[in-house]
Structure formats: C-alpha cells, structure tokens
Amino acid sequence: MIQFQSVHKRFPGGTTAVHDLTLDLPAGGVTVLVGSSGCGKTTTLRMINRMVEPTSGTVLVDGRDVREQDAAELRRAIGYVIQQSGLFPHRTVLDNVATVPLLLGWGRRKARARAAELLETVGLPAETAKRYPHQLSGGQQQRVGVARALAADPPVLLMDEPFGAVDPVVRTQLQDELLSLQKELGKTIVFVTHDIDEAVRLGDRIAVFRTGGHLVQCAPPAELLARPADAFVASFLGAERGLKLLSLTTLADLPQAPAPEGGSWTLELDPDRRPTAWRDGEQTTPVRPLRDTDSLLAALDESLASPTGLVARVDADGVLTGVTSREEIQNHAGRAHTRARVAA
Numbered sequence: 001m002i003q004f005q006s007v008h009k010r011f012p013g014g015t016t017a018v019h020d021l022t023l024d025l026p027a028g029g030v031t032v033l034v035g036s037s038g039c040g041k042t043t044t045l046r047m048i049n050r051m052v053e054p055t056s057g058t059v060l061v062d063g064r065d066v067r068e069q070d071a072a073e074l075r076r077a078i079g080y081v082i083q084q085s086g087l088f089p090h091r092t093v094l095d096n097v098a099t100v101p102l103l104l105g106w107g108r109r110k111a112r113a114r115a116a117e118l119l120e121t122v123g124l125p126a127e128t129a130k131r132y133p134h135q136l137s138g139g140q141q142q143r144v145g146v147a148r149a150l151a152a153d154p155p156v157l158l159m160d161e162p163f164g165a166v167d168p169v170v171r172t173q174l175q176d177e178l179l180s181l182q183k184e185l186g187k188t189i190v191f192v193t194h195d196i197d198e199a200v201r202l203g204d205r206i207a208v209f210r211t212g213g214h215l216v217q218c219a220p221p222a223e224l225l226a227r228p229a230d231a232f233v234a235s236f237l238g239a240e241r242g243l244k245l246l247s248l249t250t251l252a253d254l255p256q257a258p259a260p261e262g263g264s265w266t267l268e269l270d271p272d273r274r275p276t277a278w279r280d281g282e283q284t285t286p287v288r289p290l291r292d293t294d295s296l297l298a299a300l301d302e303s304l305a306s307p308t309g310l311v312a313r314v315d316a317d318g319v320l321t322g323v324t325s326r327e328e329i330q331n332h333a334g335r336a337h338t339r340a341r342v343a344a
C-alpha cells in the first residue's frame, strides 16, 4: 500500500533526517515507527502525504508516486492525527470533524451527519458536538482528532504520537479503542511513537529507527522481541523484552482445574459465582480474575500476587470457569519464548 524506495531526506541546514529508506507497508495493517528522538520518524510519516518532500527516492501510495498527485488532494485523501489533536480552536467539535467532507464537496447536511456519526463511533457523547475544543479534556480532544481523520473514510491514516499528551489510563483506553476501530475498519495505519509498549500493543509490524534516519529492523512485534537484529534494537526494547513477549500471548490455551476446596485458602465467590477474594480464616487477599483474552504476562503477575499461586479464570461475564497454577503458567511462558525464537 505504501512503499518507500531508496528515500533520502536532507534538510537545508544539512541534517540527514532519513537515510536511504526502503520499506513496504502492507495494506490494512498497523505499522509503528519507533526510535529515539530525532531519528526521522515524523519526517518519514510526513513524506507519505507530501508535507515533506524527499531529497531523492520515491514514495508510492497504492502504486502511485505521491509527487504525481496534487499535494492538497493527497492530504485530503489521507487521515492525519497529531499529538495536540491540531483542532481548529474557533470551530465547534462537529465542524472540526466535518472539515474534510466539506472540502470534498459533500454538502453541509451530509458532512455534519457523518461527523455526528463519527463522534459516536469514537465514544464521545452527543453534547460534545456543539462545544469548542478547549471545552474538552485532552483525551476527548484526541478522540475528536481521530474522528476528524476518519471523516472522509480514507484508506490510509497517519498518526504522529496521537496519544502522547494524555495520562496513562486514558492512553490505554484510547489504544483499546483504536484497536477495536481498526478491527472494524481495516485501515492502513502508520503510527509514530517513542513508547515501545505502545508499539508492541498496537503494531502488526514495528520499524525501529536509529539516529541519522537509519531503519534498523522492521518485523512483527513477537519476532522483534524474540530476535532483535542488533544490540541497539535490544537496548531499545528494554531489559524486560522477555516479559513483553508474554504480553502478546493469551491465556486461552492454558488448562484449568476446579478451584481448591478444603485447603487453607479458598476462593470466595459472590452469588453469581464471580470471584471476590482469596480467604484463609479472617485473612483475605484481593483476586484479579482473568479471561481467556488476557495475556500470559497478566497471568504471571497475578500468580505471583496470589497466596496460592493460583489464577482464577472467568468467562466473558466474570463467572468462574476454573483455576490455573503458577507452575503451569511458567511452563507455558517458557514454551511461548522458545516458539517465538524458533518461528523468528
């Protein structure tokens, strides 16, 4: 869908921001560009919609050289989300989202109807439509930014640190929402971040850049974590990359046993059979029940906190389905590692 062919960008001051980049980004996937500050991520992103022109080389979108297309038209056909949401301060939220459809000549009524629909899609209450951007929280503004980028239903979405300015809880929420939106929409997304955890969470593929605009490795998260190409990538992934790998595997395949009865610790359930705590006489310890969709990393964490080493497993309604032991989780974790290394 997006191809960089020997692309080089040198700014007039003499900085080489992107060095001989050759990279194919497949359609319908999320490619995350990561790397330390100044390594050329934003420049790479902006060459896709011609906000920056390459010094040499070619960028193709859907097989067409971007230089052969009118820059304004190209930008309207590609969604763009940035960190500070980039909303027009003197336009209402609804009019912000309707901007591109209006530019494309949709007509006011249709553009606004589409905008209202999108605000709902990104989880904003209807009353926010009439407000101005400064009357929203940072997280809400980012949602408006995403809605605006999606307004004309572009096949490609460029996202430059879109969740960088919000607190970790809102950030996780926005990431979850993007993942579920993407499941539905299947856009080709190029996403820039500093945050390797965000990259692992969102990316179908992760491209790691090093200062000077060099692409070092581009691979699916599991492959990157299991087999970093060199010491630079390994250090960028961090000392806990083995644990990060476990965040990519779910609990679904792990066997369950019935919850223990008659021992010192028992699992307390509410009347609907939802686990509430571990109890030993007067002593209780909180329980964090896990679903099949939770990760092996969450299971390992919970098994360490659990006084029995057992993890309580529940169905989608939170009802107990069984327990899994710390030992079982560790064995599976070890096997997940070996598998990732061999597959890579």
Ligand SMILES: Nc1ncnc2c1ncn2[C@@H]1O[C@H](COP(=O)(O)OP(=O)(O)OP(=O)(O)O)[C@@H](O)[C@H]1O
Residues within 6 Å of the ligand: 011, 012, 013, 015, 016, 017, 035, 036, 037, 038, 039, 040, 041, 042, 043, 044, 194
């Ligand atoms: N318009 C410009 N003129 C001159 N130099 C520029 C310009 N834009 C970026 N640069 C330089 O190019 C290099 C790459 O910048 P870029 O913004 O692409 O990096 P980045 O990886 O996105 O960084 P960050 O994570 O800090 O946003 C940096 O050294 C930067 O100073």
